[in-house]
Amino acid sequence: MQNEEYxxxxxxxxxxxLYFLPDIDHKSITLTEAMTYSLKAGGKMLRSVLLLxxxxxxxxxxxxxxxxxxAIEYIxxxxxxxxxxxxxxxxxxxxxxxxxxxxxxxxxxxxxxDGLLTSAFEAMNKDMLLYFDNxxxxxxxxxxxxxxxxxxxxxxMIAGQVADVEAENKQxxxxxxxxxxxxxxxxxxxxxxxxxxxxxxxxxxMLEDLDAYAENIGLAFQIVDDILDVSGSEAxxxxxxxxxxxxxxxxxxxxxxxxxxxxxxxxxxxxxxHALADYYDNAxxxxxxxxxxxxxxx
Amino acid sequence: MQNEEYxxxxxxxxxxxLYFLPDIDHKSITLTEAMTYSLKAGGKMLRSVLLLxxxxxxxxxxxxxxxxxxAIEYIxxxxxxxxxxxxxxxxxxxxxxxxxxxxxxxxxxxxxxDGLLTSAFEAMNKDMLLYFDNxxxxxxxxxxxxxxxxxxxxxxMIAGQVADVEAENKQxxxxxxxxxxxxxxxxxxxxxxxxxxxxxxxxxxMLEDLDAYAENIGLAFQIVDDILDVSGSEAxxxxxxxxxxxxxxxxxxxxxxxxxxxxxxxxxxxxxxHALADYYDNAxxxxxxxxxxxxxxx
Numbered sequence: 001m002q003n004e005e006y007x008x009x010x011x012x013x014x015x016x017x018l019y020f021l022p023d024i025d026h027k028s029i030t031l032t033e034a035m036t037y038s039l040k041a042g043g044k045m046l047r048s049v050l051l052l053x054x055x056x057x058x059x060x061x062x063x064x065x066x067x068x069x070x071a072i073e074y075i076x077x078x079x080x081x082x083x084x085x086x087x088x089x090x091x092x093x094x095x096x097x098x099x100x101x102x103x104x105x106x107x108x109x110x111x112x113x114d115g116l117l118t119s120a121f122e123a124m125n126k127d128m129l130l131y132f133d134n135x136x137x138x139x140x141x142x143x144x145x146x147x148x149x150x151x152x153x154x155x156x157m158i159a160g161q162v163a164d165v166e167a168e169n170k171q172x173x174x175x176x177x178x179x180x181x182x183x184x185x186x187x188x189x190x191x192x193x194x195x196x197x198x199x200x201x202x203x204x205x206m207l208e209d210l211d212a213y214a215e216n217i218g219l220a221f222q223i224v225d226d227i228l229d230v231s232g233s234e235a236x237x238x239x240x241x242x243x244x245x246x247x248x249x250x251x252x253x254x255x256x257x258x259x260x261x262x263x264x265x266x267x268x269x270x271x272x273x274h275a276l277a278d279y280y281d282n283a284x285x286x287x288x289x290x291x292x293x294x295x296x297x298x
Numbered sequence: 299m300q301n302e303e304y305x306x307x308x309x310x311x312x313x314x315x316l317y318f319l320p321d322i323d324h325k326s327i328t329l330t331e332a333m334t335y336s337l338k339a340g341g342k343m344l345r346s347v348l349l350l351x352x353x354x355x356x357x358x359x360x361x362x363x364x365x366x367x368x369a370i371e372y373i374x375x376x377x378x379x380x381x382x383x384x385x386x387x388x389x390x391x392x393x394x395x396x397x398x399x400x401x402x403x404x405x406x407x408x409x410x411x412d413g414l415l416t417s418a419f420e421a422m423n424k425d426m427l428l429y430f431d432n433x434x435x436x437x438x439x440x441x442x443x444x445x446x447x448x449x450x451x452x453x454x455m456i457a458g459q460v461a462d463v464e465a466e467n468k469q470x471x472x473x474x475x476x477x478x479x480x481x482x483x484x485x486x487x488x489x490x491x492x493x494x495x496x497x498x499x500x501x502x503x504m505l506e507d508l509d510a511y512a513e514n515i516g517l518a519f520q521i522v523d524d525i526l527d528v529s530g531s532e533a534x535x536x537x538x539x540x541x542x543x544x545x546x547x548x549x550x551x552x553x554x555x556x557x558x559x560x561x562x563x564x565x566x567x568x569x570x571x572h573a574l575a576d577y578y579d580n581a582x583x584x585x586x587x588x589x590x591x592x593x594x595x596x
Binding site: 021022023024025027028030031032035078079082085087088105106107108110111113114115117118119121122125126128129132135138139142143145146149150152153154155158159161162163165166176179 | 319321322323325326328329330333376377380383385386403404411412413416417419420423424426427430437440443444448451452453456457459460461463474477
């Protein structure tokens with residue numbers, strides 16, 4: 001993601017990513033270090049960028065959306081820390097660096113994940129307190145936080161993680177595979193866009209169109225990631241490749257092969273673009289982004 | 299805790315404890331089972347009872363506080379599930395039953411904890427949406443959720459867990475010991491009471507007095523628990539006794555001996571009672587509860 005607009009949003013998030021964490025005192029310094037380590041590990045910040053862009057798109061002020069953008073990044077980061085644990089995917093490398101538990105130990109990695117997840121809600125709730133004099137803006141924030149909690153929760157990301165764990169070493173159906181992708185990855189990406197849309201003051205149609213866009217790029221994104229796990233290099237990916245096959249993970253390439261998976265990713269990308277391009281003339285950022293995400297496998 | 303009023307509150311929570319969880323579909327049935335297993339494992343429900351009682355005390359309608367009462371129980375339960383994991387305290391028994399990871403495996407226990415924590419915020423945020431037409435009640439809810447997020451977070455419960463992990467096998471100072479107790483246990487108990495107070499429409503003095511009460515019973519509660527770990531039986535406690543000493547945990551009895559610890563617990567209990575008895579004539583429930591919590595070591 002090299003386009004200027006993406007980098008502008010990403011820089012905004014990078015600059016504020018530690019700002020919305022609670023002030024932790026020196027007695028919990030290791031906790032701060034463990035949380036910061038993974039937050040600063042150089043991720044794409046896709047979810048937070050999407051949140052800011054959706055807020056902008058709907059006419060809001062992106063800066064006021066920063067607590068929610070950072071919150072969703074805390075949630076995404078916690079999910080990676082927990083997902084990498086020995087009891088889960090047992091990964092040693094993430095974004096080209098040793099995983100959290102490899103550096104801080106398992107106990108601290110569990111707590112750093114818990115800390116990031118809780119901090120996300122603390123940051124959003126704290127922000128709401130600033131809008132007690134503007135009820136319209138307060139309500140937008142309550143809706144945004146609800147979207148994020150749902151996307152991260154047991155009908156969203158966690159449901160996907162559970163299904164992913166349970167599908168390991170099994171021949172899984174197309175239905176389960178779609179369920180995993182929809183929940184594990186697309187749910188939080190949809191939540192980011194929906195939260196941003198609410199914060200920006202969207203109308204119903206905008207919300208629906210952004211939702212359709214997000215679901216399609218979310219699904220495409222996971223398929224592309226899984227394709228790279230098969231065909232990419234460790235340097236490109238920043239993590240061990242081939243681990244899905246080793247873990248007998250339920251993925252598109254494992255089940256349908258590379259060619260079919262590429263076709264599916266491209267189809268989803270086109271759907272995403274149409275969801276916005278057909279109705280709006282200010283959707284350039286989103287359209288370019290969909291192409292860039294898909295181009296990782298070209 | 300045998301008094302009628304306590305049981306009335308506890309029954310209310312018991313009846314609703316699953317009600318505020320998101321509707322999880324059948325594909326994540328194991329997640330539901332794992333979460334439900336620990337929620338229904340027969341805990342005291344102290345934090346949720348305190349939340350309801352504080353709401354009542356301040357003149358609110360306890361029934362409308364139920365989503366927050368259940369949310370704080372979700373948070374407490376997640377903290378126990380994660381705390382029992384092999385990488386943390388490595389406990390096999392909790393409330394007289396095998397711990398979550400012993401039944402569902404480590405991966406599912408981690409996810410069940412994550413699921414409960416996220417569900418807590420999802421439940422509270424969802425409840426807020428019901429109060430968009432009553433801004434005063436909406437604001438009370440935002441404040442309550444913020445208190446709970448702070449108490450559960452990196453300046454609260456998680457800070458205490460981290461300090462607890464870091465203090466293992468070390469001779470720790472009085473300062474660190476107090477820090478652990480204040481955060482690991484008292485913070486969420488304080489959050490429960492403060493959230494209930496806000497929901498009930500407290501004034502500033504009520505909030506301060508309830509806060510002082512909660513901090514004192516919170517600290518007393520942890521000391522009493524640690525005393526029981528030394529002098530209690532497994533049947534009384536529902537978990538392995540002597541594990542603190544085996545794990546070289548930082549506790550009052552390990553550092554100051556049993557007699558001194560009992561004295562301290564009684565002193566804190568008296569402080570708690572005075573915080574309310576000196577100013578209110580409707581604080582009977584709280585005063586009786588402080589005595590009952592302390593009487594576990596008599």
